[in-house]
Amino acid sequence: MAWTIDSTHSEITFSVRHLMISNVSGRFEKFTGEVDFNEADPTQSSVSVEISTDSINTREAQRDGHLKSPDFFDSANFPLITFKSTRVEKLGEAEGKIYGDLTIRGVTHEVVLKAEYAGQNTIWGRTSAGFSATARINRKDWGLNWNQALESGGILVGEEIKINIDLELVKVEAPEAATVA
Numbered sequence: 001m002a003w004t005i006d007s008t009h010s011e012i013t014f015s016v017r018h019l020m021i022s023n024v025s026g027r028f029e030k031f032t033g034e035v036d037f038n039e040a041d042p043t044q045s046s047v048s049v050e051i052s053t054d055s056i057n058t059r060e061a062q063r064d065g066h067l068k069s070p071d072f073f074d075s076a077n078f079p080l081i082t083f084k085s086t087r088v089e090k091l092g093e094a095e096g097k098i099y100g101d102l103t104i105r106g107v108t109h110e111v112v113l114k115a116e117y118a119g120q121n122t123i124w125g126r127t128s129a130g131f132s133a134t135a136r137i138n139r140k141d142w143g144l145n146w147n148q149a150l151e152s153g154g155i156l157v158g159e160e161i162k163i164n165i166d167l168e169l170v171k172v173e174a175p176e177a178a179t180v181a
Helices: 061-068
Strands: 002-005 011-018 022-028 031-036 046-052 080-090 095-104 107-123 126-138 157-171
Touching: 031 157
Parallel strands: none
Antiparallel strands: 002 031, 002 157, 011 022, 011 157, 031 046, 046 080, 080 095, 095 107, 107 126, 126 157
16 A cells, blocks of 8 residues: 655654764755555565755754765755665564665665554544654765864764654555546
């Protein structure tokens, strides 16, 4: 069954070590995607998401500008981050892993999302489902190499990125078949 992401009730966030002593978080404000969620057999499900790199928001305009620059996402040349699932593994009644290809700056690597299904509800004739997922990636694997050495030793920006995804999906209702008179 086809589902679409309700971006007003969803978020894609991340965090990274800063100065080796704290975490800085951010989010992407614009993303779209579709999910083919097979309720009877979740392993037959699929996910496809596109994220606008220009929509990054870390609550600091100068840092956001740097992240959009060629030092990081190079938003002018690589406007989208994409994720396309390759398989889904069911681990429990509401848990699973989603394997897929994550493309950043034209570089693609497999990532594994640990996913949790939160269930479904219907209001005003619209059925929604909730999912959460997490992953950890090394930004250097995608060519996000910029860094600055610290005077006291260490680096300014950590390599490990923690990704958190909370999605509310809306079921795409099949159009009613037209009757022939």
